[in-house]
Amino acid sequence: MRVLVTGASGALGRDVVPVLRGAGHEVRALSRVARPDQDGVSWVRGDLATGEGLVPALHDVDTVVHLASAPYRRGYTREVDVEGTRRLAADARAAGVRHLLYVSIVGADVVPWGYFRIKVQAERIVRSSGPAWTVLRATQFYSLIDAVLRAAARLPVIPYDPGIGSQAVHTGDVARRLLELLTAGPSHDVVEFGGPEVLGLREAARQWLEVSERRRVLVPVRVPGSLGAAFRAGPFVTTAEPTGTLTWREYLASHPAGA
Structure with a gap:
């Protein structure tokens, strides 16, 4: 089938596009800047924040895999994630797209955090104003945890809240789960997916330090207030199956810290 992928150049998109191509799908990748076609992928120019280019990008598309997001950029985040999703859903419906597959975050519906609330608003738009749909809520990506620890390691100590757990996942595993959901067709359901x-x-920090051969002192610090309480309630884990297969240590072995 012909699939339009938004956010194709992002952390998840860079794994999703080759997985879809490997399964034989015709991939059209959306980008705000012009890019040359490469490796069988057709790049098209379009901007969720303005709506420019969305109508031609959606022409003759069967499925949209909506990955694009602009986290923690204030008003621009809302323009892309909420209003951009609204534009995309409306234009996809008008174009006759049969399936809109949207990626959100495990815990977005229970954590009182601004960006998570925006993701839930986008979920509601996908569920109510577009074509047939599926929402995949994934846990935090290994690449994000890795980046946070690299930043923290600039200091001699790394703080952590001992009550917070994580079921982070590799983007390659998420890409393969997306392929399964795309193949199955619209579920009209919210599906969760986490790491193994x-x-x-x-x-997580101890393994990161061990693999990166760094020495830092790990200091327990409770995240204060209602946000800390929400984090400690376990919103970043899921009992959903299947799960990803690549472990944190395996990810670290293939992504050396500082590389």
Whole structure:
């Protein structure tokens, strides 16, 4: 089938596009800047924040895999994630797209955090104003945890809240799960997906330090207030199956810290 992927150049998109191509799908990748076609992928120019280019990008498309997001950029985040999703859903419906597959975040519906609330608003738009739909809520990506620890390691100590657990997942595993959902067709359901193991933040940081051969002191610090309480309630884990297969340690072995 012909699939339009938004956010194709992002952390998840870079794994999703080759997975879809490997399965024989015709991939059309949306970008705000012009890019040359490469490796069988047709790049088209379009901007969710303005709507420019969305109508021609959606022409003759069967499925949209909507990955694009602009986290923590204030008003621009809302323009892309909420209003951009609204534009995309409306234009997809008008174009006769049969399936809109949207990626959100496990815990977005229970954590009182601005960006998570925006993701839930986008979910509601996908569910109510577009074509047939599926929402995949994924846990945090290994690449994000890795980046946070690299930043923290600039200091001699790494703080962690001992009550917070994580079931982070590799983007390659998420890409393969998306392919399964795309193949199955619209579910009109919210599906969750996480990594193969639940780790406390201390253990995640300890493994990161061990693999990166760095020495830092791990200091327990409770995240204060209602946000900390929400984090400790376990919103970043899921009992959903299947799960990803690549462990945190395996990811670290193939992504050396500082590389």
